[in-house]
Amino acid sequence: MADFEQKVQIIQLPKFLDERGNLSFLESGKHIPFKIGRCYWIYDVPGGCLRGSHAFKTQQEFIVALSGSFDVVIHDGVEERRYSLSRSYYGLYLPPMHYRTLDNFSTNSLALVVSSAGFTEEDYIRDFDEFIREVRK
Numbered sequence: 001m002a003d004f005e006q007k008v009q010i011i012q013l014p015k016f017l018d019e020r021g022n023l024s025f026l027e028s029g030k031h032i033p034f035k036i037g038r039c040y041w042i043y044d045v046p047g048g049c050l051r052g053s054h055a056f057k058t059q060q061e062f063i064v065a066l067s068g069s070f071d072v073v074i075h076d077g078v079e080e081r082r083y084s085l086s087r088s089y090y091g092l093y094l095p096p097m098h099y100r101t102l103d104n105f106s107t108n109s110l111a112l113v114v115s116s117a118g119f120t121e122e123d124y125i126r127d128f129d130e131f132i133r134e135v136r137k
């Protein structure tokens, strides 16, 4: 496993520029600091809509704007930060227990979420006040 800091960070991905079209990729443990358990993607988001608004108790995530742009708003229990994602050759790494919302989606944006685990509703904290109580314990 590469020596990553397990904190919120933008991670640059390999980028092969080619006149036939560019290529980027990621591998578990090499470009992101976890083993991939699941990928999902968010698309066709109507203007002004939000996605997310929850934290994960144990899952780690890596979020990439494969197309278009959107923002990821992250609260760590102390402060809120906004990250704008707009290129497919970098992404945002999120450790567990960060409350996150995706907003400001551009037309035709495509958000790829790479997660360290399969889907389980038990891993979600959807209520912000509950998140604050849990993260400050």
Ligand code: TYD
Pocket: 038, 040, 050, 051, 052, 053, 054, 118, 119
């Ligand atoms: P959810 O993560 O709640 O999306 P958002 O936080 O943006 O509202 O996902 C919406 C629904 O989709 C969820 O209730 C169940 C389903 N779902 C799966 O079945 N598997 C998955 O991997 C994901 C991400 C969602």
